[in-house]
Amino acid sequence: MSKDNILEPGLKEKLSRQREQEWRKALRRDVSARKRLESRRHKMPEQPAAQRAANFLEVNQGYSLEMAREEAQRCLDCGDPGCVSGCPVAIDIPTFIKYIESGEIALALATLRETNGLPAICGRVCPQEVQCEKNCNLIKAGKEPVAIGHLERFAADYVRSNDQTVIESACGQAQGEKIAVVGSGPAGLTAAADLARLGYQVTVFEGLHLPGGVLTYGIPEFRLPRSILNQEIDFIRSLGVEIKTNFLVGRTATLTDLSQAGYRAFFIGTGAGLPSFMNVPGENLLGVCSANEYLTRVNLMKAFKFPEYDTPVPVVKKAAVIGGGNVAMDAVRTALRLGAKEAVVYYRRSRVEMPARVEEVKHAEEEGIRFNFLTAPVRYVGDDRGRLKGLVLQRLTLGEPDASGRRRPVPVPGSEFEVEAELAVVAIGQSPNPLLIRQVEGLKLGRWGNIEADPVTMATSLEGIYAGGDAVRGGATVILAMGDGRRAARAIDQLLRKC
Numbered sequence: 039m040s041k042d043n044i045l046e047p048g049l050k051e052k053l054s055r056q057r058e059q060e061w062r063k064a065l066r067r068d069v070s071a072r073k074r075l076e077s078r079r080h081k082m083p084e085q086p087a088a089q090r091a092a093n094f095l096e097v098n099q100g101y102s103l104e105m106a107r108e109e110a111q112r113c114l115d116c117g118d119p120g121c122v123s124g125c126p127v128a129i130d131i132p133t134f135i136k137y138i139e140s141g142e143i144a145l146a147l148a149t150l151r152e153t154n155g156l157p158a159i160c161g162r163v164c165p166q167e168v169q170c171e172k173n174c175n176l177i178k179a180g181k182e183p184v185a186i187g188h189l190e191r192f193a194a195d196y197v198r199s200n201d202q203t204v205i206e207s208a209c210g211q212a213q214g215e216k217i218a219v220v221g222s223g224p225a226g227l228t229a230a231a232d233l234a235r236l237g238y239q240v241t242v243f244e245g246l247h248l249p250g251g252v253l254t255y256g257i258p259e260f261r262l263p264r265s266i267l268n269q270e271i272d273f274i275r276s277l278g279v280e281i282k283t284n285f286l287v288g289r290t291a292t293l294t295d296l297s298q299a300g301y302r303a304f305f306i307g308t309g310a311g312l313p314s315f316m317n318v319p320g321e322n323l324l325g326v327c328s329a330n331e332y333l334t335r336v337n338l339m340k341a342f343k344f345p346e347y348d349t350p351v352p353v354v355k356k357a358a359v360i361g362g363g364n365v366a367m368d369a370v371r372t373a374l375r376l377g378a379k380e381a382v383v384y385y386r387r388s389r390v391e392m393p394a395r396v397e398e399v400k401h402a403e404e405e406g407i408r409f410n411f412l413t414a415p416v417r418y419v420g421d422d423r424g425r426l427k428g429l430v431l432q433r434l435t436l437g438e439p440d441a442s443g444r445r446r447p448v449p450v451p452g453s454e455f456e457v458e459a460e461l462a463v464v465a466i467g468q469s470p471n472p473l474l475i476r477q478v479e480g481l482k483l484g485r486w487g488n489i490e491a492d493p494v495t496m497a498t499s500l501e502g503i504y505a506g507g508d509a510v511r512g513g514a515t516v517i518l519a520m521g522d523g524r525r526a527a528r529a530i531d532q533l534l535r536k537c
């Protein structure tokens with residue numbers, strides 16, 4: 039494989055402007071535009087459903103270079119690209135796609151990395167259908183949107199697997215000040231990367247033994263292989279960020295200790311790892327657990343390789359998962375891969391209200407997962423040894439919209455029914471990790487125990503302390519967490535420059 043150092047600082051911007059003019063000229067020729075409109079979206083190659091339901095290998099196989107270039111040709115290069123405004127970190131989508139079209143993949147990746155330090159991850163897990171792709175102007179022409187997410191992952195994967203190197207825009211002048219980032223999820227990693235680029239000495243403190251947050255302990259390998267995640271984290275380290283694992287801020291050291299050790303500003307990105315339960319009878323039975331515990335055992339502690347790895351996980355014939363988000367999809371598909379013959383999702387609203395990514399629901403159905411909508415457990419039933427043997431569920435109907443804007447589920451009287459299950463995984467939401475944030479005196483918290491932060495600067499009620507991601511929003515998304523990290527980095531820089 040050849041090393042391909044093609045980007046010098048400043049060159050990309052020059053090339054980008056020049057190319058933009060060329061592309062616009064080409065577009066004026068309507069033959070090309072018509073062709074773009076006529077072509078169909080390339081489907082993502084996948085492992086066959088029956089095969090993948092029995093392994094933890096990645097489901098999506100990625101575009102070839104030829105497919106990616108053809109897909110990139112579908113981009114209309116609109117004057118007012120809605121895709122960019124639909125992206126929470128405002129990636130320059132038309133430019134990176136045009137680079138793929140012209141076969142300059144390292145430049146495409148450099149464009150992505152200007153605003154997104156984790157493109158191989160976002161290309162895999164972002165809900166593009168409600169963000170960038172939703173605003174693609176091809177939709178107005180009655181066509182499927184450009185596969186922006188698939189192209190994003192392609193650029194990152196292609197450069198990596200072809201051993202190309204992207205020279206990053208030079209880091210800012212060394213500032214000298216030390217900044218502490220607490221938590222190594224997407225919020226913390228993004229804040230750290232941006233601050234390192236601005237020239238600060240950044241240390242990320244992570245309580246677990248591996249960095250990555252939910253990307254490591256929550257999202258399974260069949261959606262996000264660890265090798266991909268590790269390479270993205272290595273890239274952030276290459277910017278000069280130090281990551282200290284097994285360091286629980288609040289226990290190993292307090293924020294005051296870190297401040298005394300010379301850290302001038304803090305970003306708290308401690309996530310929302312505290313699972314919610316429904317408080318229905320039987321939740322303490324063996325076999326009822328939170329999705330957080332179940333997925334951590336499998337993903338972080340590698341229980342799917344038990345006994346090669348020490349951590350066990352229940353392997354059952356009948357599994358029930360409660361919830362309708364990405365977490366529920368990951369849990370139920372994991373149960374299936376661990377050998378469940380019957381894996382069923384029970385969700386209290388209807389399919390339309392499911393917050394999970396459309397692709398995850400489609401994949402789950404193809405793999406044989408069953409969905410039971412408008413149902414919720416009212417109690418869990420145990421055997422005489424305290425082990426789960428079933429659930430009593432109740433049917434629901436949709437009433438008036440609640441505070442979330444979604445129609446409120448209302449119980450149907452007398453509709454209870456019982457099903458058998460030896461495992462019930464509860465995936466109904468989570469709230470912010472309380473350990474650190476509850477002990478910081480004067481830190482203003484919201485109703486759900488979340489940190490209150492200014493939506494523009496991510497500043498908290500305490501000077502020099504910023505926060506973002508799920509610790510502020512409750513359970514949200516990777517890209518929203520990254521956007522918070524990015525805004526906080528900018529604000530921290532402004533604060534320290536003033537001092």
Ligand SMILES: Cc1cc2nc3c(=O)[nH]c(=O)nc-3n(C[C@H](O)[C@H](O)[C@H](O)COP(=O)(O)OP(=O)(O)OC[C@H]3O[C@@H](n4cnc5c(N)ncnc54)[C@H](O)[C@@H]3O)c2cc1C
Nearest residue numbers: 221223224225245251252256287309364507508514515516
């Ligand atoms: C199973 C699952 C699947 C998901 N799927 C998707 C998806 O497909 N697409 C999507 O966009 N979003 C998805 N999400 C949501 C997304 O992963 C989160 O919104 C995102 O990870 C939040 O990032 P964060 O950096 O705020 O927190 P996290 O990723 O939770 O990271 C927080 C980190 O802080 C560490 N920490 C906590 N307290 C301390 C402390 N006191 N000291 C040191 N370290 C500490 C934690 O150990 C953790 O590593 C999913 C979530 C889950 C649980």
